[in-house]
C-alpha cells in the first residue's frame with residue numbers, strides 16, 4: 001500500500017497578505033520538490049472539501065457558518081489571520097484532506113497519509129480563528145476517526161508552537177491522547193506542563209514545553225524518556241501528527257535547532273508506535289514551517305520514512321532540555337508514573 005499525499009493546488013489560493021510568513025510559496029516549495037523528484041511508494045491524491053457536518057464536529061455551528069459566508073471575500077479575523085477570496089475553499093480542502101487521510105488509512109486504501117495543506121489548523125479554537133488557522137484540520141481528522149468508531153487516537157504535535165486549539169477540543173476526553181512539544185514561553189502562551197487534561201480527560205494531555213535552542217538530541221530525549229513510553233501505554237488505534245517544521249534551526253519565526261534528520265527521526269519514532277499498535281495507520285497534517293528550503297527538505301525526509309526508509313539514529317541527550325524533562329516527567333507521574 002502506498003503513502004497517500006493529499007494535495008490540491010487550490011490551497012495556494014489562500015493569500016494572507018504581502019510579507020505574511022504563511023505564504024503560498026511554502027506549499028509551492030514542498031510540492032515542486034516532491035513532484036520534481038517523486039518518492040517511490042507515494043501516491044498523490046486530490047482531497048475533497050470538508051463538509052459542514054465534519055467541521056461542526058469540532059467548531060460551533062455559528063462559527064463554521066460565519067467562516068463559510070466569507071467565501072470569495074476578504075476579511076481580517078485576528079491580528080495575524082486574514083482571508084482572501086480563495087481562503088475558505090483552501091481551508092475546507094485542508095480540513096477535508098486531513099479527514100480523507102483518516103478514511104484512507106482506516107479503510108486500508110493507504111498505508112499512511114500526509115495532508116500537504118494550508119492554511120494550517122492547530123491554533124483554531126472551537127469558536128475562533130487564530131494564529132494563521134481557520135479550521136482545526138487535525139481535530140477534524142480526529143473527529144472523523146471517532147465518528148468511525150476509533151476509541152483511542154494519539155495526536156502528536158511537534159510544531160514549535162503549542163497546539164492550543166487541538167488541546168482544548170479534546171482535553172476533557174480519553175479517546176484522544178494529545179502530546180505537544182513546543183518552545184516555551186512562546187506564542188500562543190498555553191502548553192505549560194501542568195496542563196494535563198480536565199475531568200475525565202485528566203492524564204490524556206501531555207505537554208512538553210521546552211527552552212529555546214533545543215536540537216535533535218534534546219527532542220530525542222523528550223520522545224524516548226516521556227512521550228513514547230506514554231504513547232506505548234495508551235495503545236493507539238490511529239496516530240495523527242500535527243506536523244509543523246518551524247522547530248527547524250533555519251526557521252525565521254522560532255528559536256529551536258532541529259535538522260531534517262531530527263524530523264525524520266521523530267517521524268520514525270512515531271511510526272514505530274503506529275507499526276506496533278495499529279498496523280502503521282498514521283496521518284500527518286502540515287502545520288507551520290517558514291524557511292522554504294528547510295520546510296521542503298524536512299517534509300521530504302518525513303515522507304521517505306513513511307515510505308520505508310530507515311530514520312537516522314539519534315542518541316537521546318537532554319542537554320538544554322534536562323530541566324524541562326524532569327518537570328514534564330514529574331507532571332505526568334500521577335497518571336503514567338509506572339511507565340516512565
Ligand SMILES: [Zn+2]
Nearest residue numbers: 159160161288
Ligand atoms: Zn507553528
